[in-house]
Amino acid sequence: MVKRDVYLSDRPLEEAQADYIQLLQQAGAINPGRPELIEVEKAAGRITAGPVYAKVSSPHYNASAMDGVAVRAVDTFGASENCPKRLKMGELVRMVDTGDPLPPGCDSVIMIEDIHFVAEDEFEITSAASPWQHVRVIGEDVVATEMIIPGNHRLRPVDLGGILAGGVTEIYVYPRPRVALLPTGSELVQPGAGLKEGDIIEYNTRVFAALVDEWGGLPIRYDITVDDYGLLKERLKSALDEADVVLINAGSSAGREDYTAELIAEMGEVFTHGVAIKPGKPVILGLVNGKPVVGVPGYPVSAVLGMELFVKPVVYRKIGSVPPARPLADCVMSRKIVSPMGVEEFVRVKLGRVGDKFIATPISRGAGVIMSMIRADGMLRVPRLSEGYNPGDVAPVELMRSLEEVRETTVVIGSHDMALDVLANYLRKIHPGASLSSAHVGSLGGLSALKRGEAHCAGTHLLDEETGDYNVSYIKRLLPGRSMVLLNLVYREQGFIVAKGNPKGITGVRDLIRPDVGYVNRQRGAGTRILLDYKLKEAGMDPGLISGYQREEYTHMAVAAAVASGSADAGMGIRAAAKALDLDFVGVVEERYDLCIPGEFRDLPYITRLLEVMELPEFREEVRSLGGYDLRDCGKIVWESE
Amino acid sequence: MVKRDVYLSDRPLEEAQADYIQLLQQAGAINPGRPELIEVEKAAGRITAGPVYAKVSSPHYNASAMDGVAVRAVDTFGASENCPKRLKMGELVRMVDTGDPLPPGCDSVIMIEDIHFVAEDEFEITSAASPWQHVRVIGEDVVATEMIIPGNHRLRPVDLGGILAGGVTEIYVYPRPRVALLPTGSELVQPGAGLKEGDIIEYNTRVFAALVDEWGGLPIRYDITVDDYGLLKERLKSALDEADVVLINAGSSAGREDYTAELIAEMGEVFTHGVAIKPGKPVILGLVNGKPVVGVPGYPVSAVLGMELFVKPVVYRKIGSVPPARPLADCVMSRKIVSPMGVEEFVRVKLGRVGDKFIATPISRGAGVIMSMIRADGMLRVPRLSEGYNPGDVAPVELMRSLEEVRETTVVIGSHDMALDVLANYLRKIHPGASLSSAHVGSLGGLSALKRGEAHCAGTHLLDEETGDYNVSYIKRLLPGRSMVLLNLVYREQGFIVAKGNPKGITGVRDLIRPDVGYVNRQRGAGTRILLDYKLKEAGMDPGLISGYQREEYTHMAVAAAVASGSADAGMGIRAAAKALDLDFVGVVEERYDLCIPGEFRDLPYITRLLEVMELPEFREEVRSLGGYDLRDCGKIVWESE
Structure with a gap:
């Protein structure tokens, strides 16, 4: 077997950070470069x-601060309402505009508004001017030296x-620090290249380059280095020649082809390999030839975190500065967040202002999910010695969007529908300051979120088996006595998403128990799951007989993706998801998808702005084009509580 | 007489802003340009x-999420601690690294950490793998479409x-909106040109260009146009051809050569001329050839405000966005701020965190003082229908520096000394996150600020006429019973700053009453003023006989500048100020300049960081080189209260 050092160290974050800066300082590795004259x-x-010292004063002469007449103050003494004084234009009585030099001998300016002309070259004043009034004296703004x-x-x-x-x-x-960005890995391909299995698009260093630029550094992106110790060594050498800081992505872990740590150790020194953070643990902090060399993991979230936590402070130090702290806001946790002891976890959260609280809802925690960084409004740091939070706990969240933006965000929690994305897009178009944030937890999850005061509305499509009606009975049961409104968004087709050409010949629920059919399900509480269970019950079938019934996905698109990948043969979902991935679709039912809105939010901009969008013909057209949608009641109140 | 429209309108700010955007919208003048593909x-x-829609899924194949072994989950069923299961490498049991495609037939990955090798190609597991564990299925991050x-x-x-x-x-x-910046005025000269009386350095459009760039626009700076209606018209025409938005600076007021409003009215439409703001009132909001044309006043503070309030929203709208709001913080006013009714005033303030409050202290309110924008930490908006604030009032301040930075700022209020600037500079050098902010209100003003809890220390040099000692008796009187420490910063020479060659032959206080001598004084409460008064009393002289005794400046450099400009013949101040402006100096006394520090701050970083700087040889050398300084007690405690 290949020998591997699978056990990285588990240094606490603050210790790893502080030590690294101190060691680099001692090595003179983060001094700013030689100043540039620009x-x-x-x-x-x-x-x-x-x-920077002033070379000249500003103003560099005594200047009139107003449009008016320059005078010698002493010549105006005695003027009053009762006893106006007349002055004639001349050497010591001269019209001046703002910025004009004070004529020699004059020491005061009377504003044009305070002057009453009695002749072409003579005027009256009714109060005396004081010396140096309305004069910007030399150096009023800046004094030379x-x-x-x-x-x-x-x-x-x-x-x-x-x-x-x-x-x-x-x-x-200070010169911009040059930061070399070295993508490594035989699996990497450049963006735009054709993709075959196992290929990974090399986008991390593009993100890094934009970050380094934002921080004031000068990014130098290198070509991809395949996993070859010798080649990587050559590449690192030339990067060290060219740059002030070198970043290697990735090969920082302990896999069979992870050479980064070994290489840094050979050429210089590894201070830390492994930090007690999640994600991002296998980070390498090193020094080669008096220059900082950092290895960050390959998963995009780990990669960005590694950059923020370890490279950013280095770049800022090299320009004689420190990174600005992200603003913090105390937020209420909307659900339980369990985090391992001994590790500082970085949880991406969506934020919403509901009532008078900022609500934080965690989103996907996978290190490989860059969309979690894109969708996040904030970062919750769960401290190393904490096991997490309970719903209702208050904790500080680092803001990735301003509270101002969060305040203008409509929070939709509940079932997922693609029309919501279209809605979000047109909302920003007509209200650039507003946005819509949706979290996908299923219809029942959405109603629970409303109950806990975490959302402005919930997307829901819950079939009442008794009445055949949607949503109402669930709302009455889950939110008794609350003032609620149901606003229809769409009717849509639900059915089975199957591979192109329907190779397994699926025609209805009965086919799901066939041994050659693998199913992919939605999570508990999802309207689609409830619909399936209803259909199974109707047919008198035991869910336990369906292979894959336990496999749960959270969105229609994820179900469609599972079918497209061949990891499942069928899954229930909306026609639009099948269409999007060019799959086939076996229709089962048309269902109503509504937004459930607490009465107190009904007339707030969070909701009224959505109604505006629902009226737009281009919004409706775009939703229809997704396939399987009917907008006959879109924007109509279909029910309200008494 | 030249006819002038000296009365501009007084439109409320919000009304002028909202109307302008609405009118531009109606005219189709702020639609984003044709999208660019980049x-x-x-x-x-x-x-x-x-x-932006995904073209491919990410991952685009089922990928191992861990380094480990890919298996078929069903082959692992039954494994447990008590009953381990052995697996042999083969078609369906294969080593994989993170990111590798799942081999055909496999549906699960076991982490390397959970595997116990018993032979080169055989291992044991003690728990079953569940299907799809440690697998990143197709589309886990991004689903195509x-x-x-x-x-x-x-x-x-x-x-x-x-x-x-x-x-x-x-x-x-969206394309970056092209913003033409037209500097106009016969008095303007380019930076770096030799200066003669009346010349004004054209720096406004340089500031504008940097602002436009920051907002996402593309600045186009034009050459200076002299005050000539025809030339300005030509320039505006070509700017309208080239740009999406045109800004004219200045000629926006009602002076004899202010053509901007007339020109816009001739070529298009003026919506507003004159907004009820201070500074910045004579702003012009217009439309020519379907493009926004804005005239902003020439004074630098008015100019920047005009840009922020009227041009920024236009630039943001043109990229389909709205300007982010500046963060606000509630601050305590440190002194009375009187503001005219009917006008929204923008007061630049310094902020400091003293104890548990953020304290706001107004700085110079002159529209011509760009240094007030540079020194400001925040902008206090005094609403149109308010007459201002009393000390202790709490009001929201728009932050121009982050609260984080403000928190790390040592607030020095009191007498001005040039050594403080040197201190500030070295402080940032050794503590990049920290800073020193000093407000110049004179020694007595500083002690009052300490009394009100507005500063971490006060610069003070108050001579006790009885004892000849400095500061102590004042502190005992003004801050009785408070724990206080006096830390010496410097000894320095005080005397009369006079023109080069001392043409008026000033040798001491007795010369000040000569009729041919104009004096410039310091403000009441300044240690230097107290010193002068003491010297006058000693000589038995009546201050009323000194011409210019009433003319007050707030800093040594302002006094020196008055002498350098010829507007005064003498003023009392420190030797360093005379030296800085190459003036002569008639020494009167050596005085002690101390920092007075409340006991509770003594050991906080606000103060200890200053002590670190005072130890630096390069700091001491630089202060000495200013002239007239002795640092024999610098950094020493010279007195403390019992």
């Missing part, structure tokens, strides 16, 4: 390498104005 | 012109990853 006009976002901007300061647009006002046109800034 | 890799920061990113979304680095993962390499984004 044009002030191009310096926005750069960091000053030292204080004064410090305008300190060192180690990130230049904002307005700073450029102050520096230019001080007569300075070039300044010294 | 590479995903270059799309960070751009706004999607429509939703699924929406990855909605339209009207500003792309973050991680979004690029999701899009590339979905097999998409090019996307449609």
Whole structure:
């Protein structure tokens, strides 16, 4: 067997971070580079390498601060309402505009509004001017030799104005640290390449490049290196020649072809291999030739976390700065979050403002799910010595969207329907400040979320077996006495999603128990699951006989994907999902999909904005084009509680 | 006389803003431009012109999620601690690394950690594998055809990853709106040009360009146009050909050569001329050839405000977005702020965290003082129907620095000394996350600020006429019973700052009453003012006889600037200020300048970090080089209360 060091260390995060910075500091590996002299006009976002002192004063002459007349104050003394004084234009009485130099001998300006002309060149004033009134004296804004901007300061647009006002046109800034990004792995292919089994699109270093740029560094993306120790070594050597910081992605774990740690150890020093975080554990913190070399894991979420936690502080230090902290907000947990002791876990959460609380709902925790980073509004850090949170617990969440944006977000929790994505898209189009966030927990899960006050509405399609009606009886049972409204979004076709050409010849529920048919189910509480169970009961069938009944997915698309991948032969879902993946569909029933809305939110923008969108012909057209949809009642109230 | 429309309208801000956007919308003037197809890799920061749908699933094959062994789950059933099961490598039992495709026939992966090898090609397991465990099924992250990113979304680095993962390499984004920036005014000169009286350095459009870039627009800076109606008209025409939005700076007021409003009215339509804001009132909101044309005033603070309030929303709308709101924080006013009724005033404030409160202290309110924007930590909006605030009032402040940064800021209020700037600079150097903010209100003002809990320390140099000692008797009187420490910063020379060569032959206080000598004084409460008054009393002189005794400046440099400009012949101040502006200096006394520190802050980082800096030889050297400084007691406690 290949020998592997499968046990990485489990260093606490803060310790690993602090130690790394300290060791790099001792090695002189994170000092800023030699300052560059650049044009002030191009310096926005750069960091000053030292204080900037004014060369000239601003104003550099005594200037009129108003449009008016420059005078000698002493000549105006005695003027009053009762005893106005007349002045004639001349050497010491001169019209001036804002910014004009004060004429020699004058020491005061009277505003044009306070002047009453009695002749072409003569006017009256009714109050005396005081010396230096409405005069911007030399240096009022900036005095020559004064410090305008300190060192180690990130230049904002307005700073450029102050520096230019001080007569300075070039300044010294720290150079952008050059960060080499080395993608490694024989499985990697460039974006746009044809894909065969086992290929992984190399997108991590594209994300890294954008991050490094955002932080003020200069990313240098290298070509893919296959898993070959010698090639990787060559690549690392040239990266060390060219860059100030090197990042290797991935090969940081302990697999058969994970060479990163071994290589860094051979060429330099590994300080840490393995940090007690989840995801992102197999990170490598090293030093080669006096330069920081970091190995981050390949899973996209682990990769981005590794960058944020270990590379970002290095980049900022190299420009004489520290990373700004992400703003925090106290949020209420909407559900139980279990996290292993001894590990600091980074849980991506959706946030919503419901009533007067910010509600955090965890989303997928897989390290391989980059969509979890895209969909997240915040990051919940579960501390190393905590086992997690209970629903209702309050904990600080690092914000990835501003609270302002979160406040303008309609939170939909419940069943998944593709029309919701279309709705979200048109909502942003007509209300750019607003957005819709949907979490997919099934119809019953949605009603429970409403009960706990975690959502503005719930997508639901729950069939009442007794009445054949949808949703009403469930709402009455789960939310008794609450004022509720049911707003229809769509009618849609439910049925079996099967492979193209329906090779297994599935025609109805009876085929599901055939031994050659593998099924993929929806999770408990999903309307689609309830529909299947109803159909099975109707047919007098035992679910236990269906192979794959226990395999649960959370969305229609996931069910369709399982069928498309060949890992299942059939799954119940909507026609649109089958159409999207070019699969076949065996219709079973038309069902009603509604939004259930608590009465108190009904007239708030969270809901009224959705109603606006539902009226748009282009929204309706786009939903229809997905296939299997009927919008005859879209936007209509189909029921309300008494 | 030249005819002028000196009375601009006074439209309330919100009304002017909302109307402008609505009128532009009606005119189709702020629709986004035709979408551009760009590479995903270059799309960070751009706004999607429509939703982005996945072309492929990710993963696009069933992939092992772990390093381990792929198996058929059914072959592992029955394995337990008591009854381990052995498996031999073969077709359906294969080593896999993370990301490898699941071999045909396999449906499950056992982690390497859970495997116990008993031979080269045989291992034991002690629990059964469930189907699809540690397998990333097709579409786990992204399902083909699924929406990855909605339209009207500003792309973050991680979004690029999701899009590339979905097999998409090019996307449609809204074009950056082209914003023409037209500097106008015969008084304007380019940065770096030699300056003569009346010249104003054209830096506003440089600030605007950086702002437009930050907002996602494409700035086009034009050359300076002199005040000539015909030339300006030509310039505006070509800008309208080239750009989507045109900004004219300035000529927006009602001076003799302010043509902007007239020109826009001739070529198109002026919706608003004059908004009830301070500063920034004479703004012009117009439309020419279906494009927004905005005239903003020339004073730098008015100019930046005009951009933020009127141009920013236009630029954001043109990319299908709205400007993010600045975060707000409730702050305690440290002093009275009087603001005119009927006008919304924008007051720049310094912020400090003292004890458990955020304290806001207003800084210079002049529209011409760009340094007030640079020094500001926040913007206090005094509403139109308010007359201002009293000390201790709480009001929301728009943050221009993060609260995190404010929290790490040592707040020094009191007397001004140039050594404080040097201190601030070295502080940032050794503690990049920390900063020092100083407000100059004179020594007595500083002690009052400590009394009100608004500062971490006060710079003070108050001479006790009785004892000849500094500061102690004042502290005992103003802060009785409080635990206080006096930390020396410097000894420094005080005297008269006079023009080069001392043309008026000033040798001491007796010369100040000469009729040919104009004096410039410091404000009441300043240690330097108290020193002068003491010297006058000693000499038995009447201050009323000194011409200019009433003219007050707030800093040594402002006094020196007044002398340098010729508007005064002498002013009391420190030698370093005279040296900085190459003036002469008539020494009067060596005085002690201390930092007065409440006992409770003594051991906090706010103070201990300053002590670290005071130890640095390079700090001491730089202060000495300013001239007139002695650092023999720098960093020493010179007194503490019992």
